Amino acid sequence: xxxxxxxxGPFNVPEGATVAFNCTYSNxxxxxxxxxxxxxxxxxxxxxxxxxxxxxxxxxxxxxxRASQYISLLIRDSKLSDSATYLCVVNTPSxxxxxxxxxxxxxxxxxx
Amino acid sequence: xxxxxxFPSHSVIEKGQTVTLRCDPISGHxxxxxxxxxxxxxxxxxxxxxKESKQDESGMPNxxxxxxxxxxxxxxxxxxxxxxxxxxxxxxxxxxxxTSRKTQYFGPGTRLLVL
Numbered sequence: 231x232x233x234x235x236x237x238x239g240p241f242n243v244p245e246g247a248t249v250a251f252n253c254t255y256s257n258x259x260x261x262x263x264x265x266x267x268x269x270x271x272x273x274x275x276x277x278x279x280x281x282x283x284x285x286x287x288x289x290x291x292x293x294x295x296r297a298s299q300y301i302s303l304l305i306r307d308s309k310l311s312d313s314a315t316y317l318c319v320v321n322t323p324s325x326x327x328x329x330x331x332x333x334x335x336x337x338x339x340x341x342x
Numbered sequence: 343x344x345x346x347x348x349f350p351s352h353s354v355i356e357k358g359q360t361v362t363l364r365c366d367p368i369s370g371h372x373x374x375x376x377x378x379x380x381x382x383x384x385x386x387x388x389x390x391x392x393k394e395s396k397q398d399e400s401g402m403p404n405x406x407x408x409x410x411x412x413x414x415x416x417x418x419x420x421x422x423x424x425x426x427x428x429x430x431x432x433x434x435x436x437x438x439x440x441t442s443r444k445t446q447y448f449g450p451g452t453r454l455l456v457l
Contacts, residue, residue, distance in 0.1 A: 232384070273433060273448040274385065317385070328437065328444050329375065329398060332385040 231256055236318045236333035244341050247308050251336050253301040253318030260331075262321035263294055265303045267314045268335065274317055277303075305338075313340045344368065346449035348434050354455045360422040363452045367416070367436030374417050375437075375446060376409060380430035388432075391417060392439070403428075424456045 236253045243249045255263075263280040278285065280292040280301055291304040301318055318333040347366045355361050367374045376388040388407070389399035393414035402409070406425070411417040421428050431453050435446040 234384070273450050275448070276445055279445075324398070328373065328446075329387040329390055329401070330377075330385075330435075330446060331387070332377075334384040 232333070233257055233322075233331045234318055234320050234333040237336050238334070239336040239338065241336060241338045242341055243308055243338065245308060245310060248304065248306050249308055249338060250305075251303045251316055251318070251338075253303075253333055255299050255301070255318075255320045255331075257320070257322050257331075258299065260299075260320045260322045262323075263301050264319040264321070264330075265290075265292060265301075266317040266319050266332075268317055269314050274319075274332075277316070308338075308340050310340050310342060313338055346434055346436050346447055348432075348449040348452050350452060351450065352453045352455075354457065355424055356457050357426055358423045360420065361424055361454060363419045363421075363432050363434075363454070365417045365419070365434030365449060367434070368438075368447055370438065371436035371447075372414070372439040373437040373444065373446075374411060375435040376417070376419055377433040377435065377448075378430050379433070380427070385433065388419075421454075424454075426456050429454055429456045 265277040266274040267277045268274045280294045284293045289306045293302045315335040317335045320331045349364045374391040379385045387401040390397040391411040408420045431451045433451045434449045437444040437446045
């Protein structure tokens with residue numbers, strides 16, 4: 231079983247629609263959670279951190295359920311520029327190491 | 343502020359050859375990470391430096407891979423001899439010590455193709 235599992239996608243969504251991504255992680259010792267965005271042939275870039283209380287950044291809302299080990303990302307009023315691969319990322323500290331564990335990513339295409 | 347830079351952006355080599363990848367982290371970042379994405383797979387951790395010391399190299403595939411960070415600034419990752427399965431994108435990331443959550447900033451990656 232992979233440490234971080236994501237919806238495989240691809241998601242093809244009309245502009246203006248709402249889209250939700252889900253992710254589960256297997257290591258209950260994980261402490262930090264993130265959504266990264268990766269454009270084609272580019273590096274991953276931090277989209278937002280995910281906090282236990284849930285957090286929002288403009289059109290983006292992230293939720294974390296530690297009991298279920300489940301993370302979600304909601305994008306409202308989607309724009310063409312939202313087309314990218316969204317990576318669910320988990321940090322499980324160990325001996326001072328802050329290595330990130332990535333999901334395979336979910337590819338999103340916003341259709342005009 | 344300059345971001346993480348990596349060199350070269352692309353490398354095509356033959357099996358058995360040696361390749362050295364370089365990463366320059368964001369100035370002042372003590373933490374430096376190497377990750378790799380092979381085709382069709384997720385990005386995976388290779389190793390972590392804190393300044394010039396290897397904090398964790400549990401993700402290094404085998405002893406054909408050697409990472410260094412002399413002086414605690416830039417880092418190199420050498421693959422010798424390269425094998426076909428080493429093909430992929432090698433990302434470097436850096437983060438600042440002492441900050442909460444320690445956001446990791448990624449470089450553009452080096453695309454390695456071993457023929």
